Amino acid sequence: MRSILRQHWGVIFLSCAALAAIAVQAFFTTPKKDGLVEVFFADRMTDAHRILIDRYNRLHEGKIRVVPIDFPNEEFTTNERKEVFARLLRGQGEGMDVFAVDRIWVQRFERWCQHLEPYFPPEELARLTPTGLRSCYKEGNLVAVPFFNVMEALAYRHDLLQSLPGGAEFERRLQEGVTWEEFLAFGARSRYPGPYYIYPAAEYEGLVCSFTSILLGLEPAYFETYGFDFDRTEAQRALQLLVDLVNRYHVTPREATTMTEVTSYELYTRRNGIFAFGWTNIRKDLNDTLAGTDRIR
Secondary structure, three states, rough: OOHHHHHOOOOOOHOOEEEEEEOOOHHOOEEEEOOEEEEEEOOOOOOOHHHHHHHHHOOOOOOOEEEEEEEOOOOHHHHHHHHHHHHHOOOOOOOOOOOEEHHHHHHHHHEOOOOOOOOOOOHHOOOHHHHHHHHHEOEEEEOEEEEEEEEOOOEHHHHHHHOOOOOOHHHHHHHHHHOOHHHHHHHHHOOOOOOOEEEOOOOOOOHHHHHHHHHHOOOOOOOHHHOOOOHHHHHHHHHHHHHHHOOOOOOOHHHHHHHHHHHHHHHHHHHOOHHHHHOOOHHHHHHOOOOOOOOOO
């Protein structure tokens, strides 16, 4: 097996990239009586969102005000957020002008989106990442723009790893990249009593990310070569590994099969897990949970 950790942990994983889509009732046509335009923006609001929104509102004070609508991960999975957006839009979408969805859902939401070419001239589009922009078109029309790319990350407890026999050397090797065989072999040797590796394994998009990451480790050009044909040996091996992590190697607790990222992070911190699969903000989220420590690397 190729070095999956080296190739895919911490690199941009485009299936989970987020997009901002502008609804039909665009903010350019919704002024209030006092001339102030309010733009209702629905997403999972992070600190970065709030900083940028506050900055924008100060720059356009008295003219345009962005009003954030928060869908926190603690209360909404990405699937649930998507379904809420769809229900709102089917009901004319009142109260939501701008919304963010994973790029894989752009085609589904396109019917409610305004074409954006008038607002994004070619020179501005040229500044956006081509890989993120590729999925923003429907039948040649720009219906969304890349908002941010999410990166996969393998997080681990530095203090716990260092306490294991050979942990310091294995941590050094992680920086260079290890294979799944090496990763599992170290787990078997360490005999760690808590969870060795936790990934969100509920039936949702996050599980697809884990599957695709393993699949691309086996065959980096899989989708270019085979498209979405998953009746192949590589796809079967990738899926089997996810099953084996729970049922054969017992490095992932069975509870993880019902968990999304938020609940899997809670399990990880509660039971002192060593490794966790997550996305860009996992280190901050886990360190915040661990009383502001810097134990997550």
